[in-house]
Amino acid sequence: MVSYIFYGWWDWRFLSLIIFSSVVDFVLGQRIELAQERAYNEDRGFKAKHLLYLSLFVNLGLLGVFKYYDFFITEFIAAFGGLGVELHTSTLRIILPVGISFYTFQTLSYTIDVYRKKLPAVYDWTVFFAYVSFFPQLVAGPIERATQLIPQFKKPRYFDYDQAKDGMRQILWGLFKKMVIADNCAQIVDSVFNNFETQDTGMLALGAVLFAFQIYCDFSGYSDIAIGTARLFGFKLMRNFSYPYFARDIAEFWRRWHISLSTWFRDYVYIPIGGSRVNSKAKLIRNIFIIFLVSGFWHGANWTFVAWGFLHALYFLPSILRGNNRKNLDTIAQNRALPTLKELGQMLFTFALVCIAWIFFRAESIGDAFDYLTRMATNLNFNPRPFRKNIFLLLGIVIFISVEWLQRRKAHGFEFDEMKLPQIARSTIYLVTALAILLFSVSGGNGFIYFQF
Numbered sequence: 001m002v003s004y005i006f007y008g009w010w011d012w013r014f015l016s017l018i019i020f021s022s023v024v025d026f027v028l029g030q031r032i033e034l035a036q037e038r039a040y041n042e043d044r045g046f047k048a049k050h051l052l053y054l055s056l057f058v059n060l061g062l063l064g065v066f067k068y069y070d071f072f073i074t075e076f077i078a079a080f081g082g083l084g085v086e087l088h089t090s091t092l093r094i095i096l097p098v099g100i101s102f103y104t105f106q107t108l109s110y111t112i113d114v115y116r117k118k119l120p121a122v123y124d125w126t127v128f129f130a131y132v133s134f135f136p137q138l139v140a141g142p143i144e145r146a147t148q149l150i151p152q153f154k155k156p157r158y159f160d161y162d163q164a165k166d167g168m169r170q171i172l173w174g175l176f177k178k179m180v181i182a183d184n185c186a187q188i189v190d191s192v193f194n195n196f197e198t199q200d201t202g203m204l205a206l207g208a209v210l211f212a213f214q215i216y217c218d219f220s221g222y223s224d225i226a227i228g229t230a231r232l233f234g235f236k237l238m239r240n241f242s243y244p245y246f247a248r249d250i251a252e253f254w255r256r257w258h259i260s261l262s263t264w265f266r267d268y269v270y271i272p273i274g275g276s277r278v279n280s281k282a283k284l285i286r287n288i289f290i291i292f293l294v295s296g297f298w299h300g301a302n303w304t305f306v307a308w309g310f311l312h313a314l315y316f317l318p319s320i321l322r323g324n325n326r327k328n329l330d331t332i333a334q335n336r337a338l339p340t341l342k343e344l345g346q347m348l349f350t351f352a353l354v355c356i357a358w359i360f361f362r363a364e365s366i367g368d369a370f371d372y373l374t375r376m377a378t379n380l381n382f383n384p385r386p387f388r389k390n391i392f393l394l395l396g397i398v399i400f401i402s403v404e405w406l407q408r409r410k411a412h413g414f415e416f417d418e419m420k421l422p423q424i425a426r427s428t429i430y431l432v433t434a435l436a437i438l439l440f441s442v443s444g445g446n447g448f449i450y451f452q453f
Contacts, residue, residue, distance in 0.1 A: 099139035142260035167231030174224025185214035
């Protein structure tokens with residue numbers, strides 16, 4: 001009930017959507033299981049499959065109407081306008097319900113896994129509705145699997161001091177990332193991207209790099225807060241980020257970035273269409289582009305997101321075609337304090353590719369993204385003044401990177417070994433972090449970026 005109050009606080013009218021989606025999949029999950037139990041002939045699972053299709057139709061239909069209807073209508077009108085045919089079809093100007101992309105995929109994972117017999121259907125409505133609406137991760141993930149989260153709702157809850165303590169640490173680290181790094185980066189990023197026509201190469205490069213840190217600290221900060229909050233209640237949510245900017249290639253980056261979404265697409269889209277186990281390179285290339293284009297379009301109804309996914313598909317192709325996309329499965333510099341020059345070069349090259357793709361993600365249009373890149377490559381002037389002006393932010397990013405590097409083997413930046421780090425040192429770190437949040441947080445703050453997805 002509290003989770004529904006939390007969600008309805010934004011706009012109570014959209015409670016009907018999440019309740020409707022929950023009721024549909026709660027009922028269909030039971031019907032799918034019942035249909036499979038009663039099927040004994042060669043048409044086994046026939047009815048269950050159609051019930052699964054109904055779940056897909058309802059959930060993706062809701063997502064399509066509220067997230068993509070206006071986009072497709074606008075593009076349809078523009079296409080005919082290009083042919084000289086003027087249409088007057090109006091858009092609905094639909095407000096995007098917060099979190100719809102997340103809870104839709106979460107309910108779909110339930111019906112698909114029931115159909116695949118990975119878990120039994122849920123008959124306790126309080127368990128299922130709590131699973132769909134669990135407030136820490138409801139509006140921006142992680143996108144939890146039914147097989148992972150539903151069993152936790154069925155178990156008795158006991159307060160675990162050590163787990164709660166670690167949860168509080170993770171919340172503090174998440175708040176630092178969001179309020180000190182992401183929100184301060186946002187001010188410069190907005191200024192650069194809104195006026196990129198007047199910026200020089202140095203400022204444009206700075207804007208791209210700062211957006212990379214903005215979106216990472218914004219989204220992973222929310223994930224840390226969500227995971228830490230869930231731990232206070234005795235729940236374990238899946239890890240959503242694993243230091244992605246230390247990746248040595250694009251394949252490793254995607255194993256570390258938005259893990260709950262990338263693994264969702266892998267398990268429910270990529271593998272079902274054949275994955276990498278296909279009989280031709282053409283089909284493999286097709287599958288790679290499908291998964292990245294769909295992932296890009298999931299983020300929003302704009303061609304910029306599709307272009308972002310397309311770029312990452314291009315980045316990913318060489319490693320998957322050569323079969324070395326899983327060569328970097330270990331933690332970088334596993335037994336060393338610093339990376340080798342080769343590893344450092346690989347990290348910087350991968351980060352540069354990611355930053356270029358982020359320009360398309362952030363730009364208002366594909367044309368703006370290309371203009372941004374063109375100006376960054378041609379207007380070869382450099383004014384050091386903005387760098388000096390933002391020295392404290394840049395210093396904060398250096399500190400942030402240093403903490404992540406030192407903690408790269410841990411689940412989050414503030415997961416400390418109490419046997420190795422004295423209480424006085426830990427307390428000092430927490431106090432300094434809290435003071436940094438109070439002193440350097442942006443007045444008024446900024447909403448989380450992924451709330452719009």
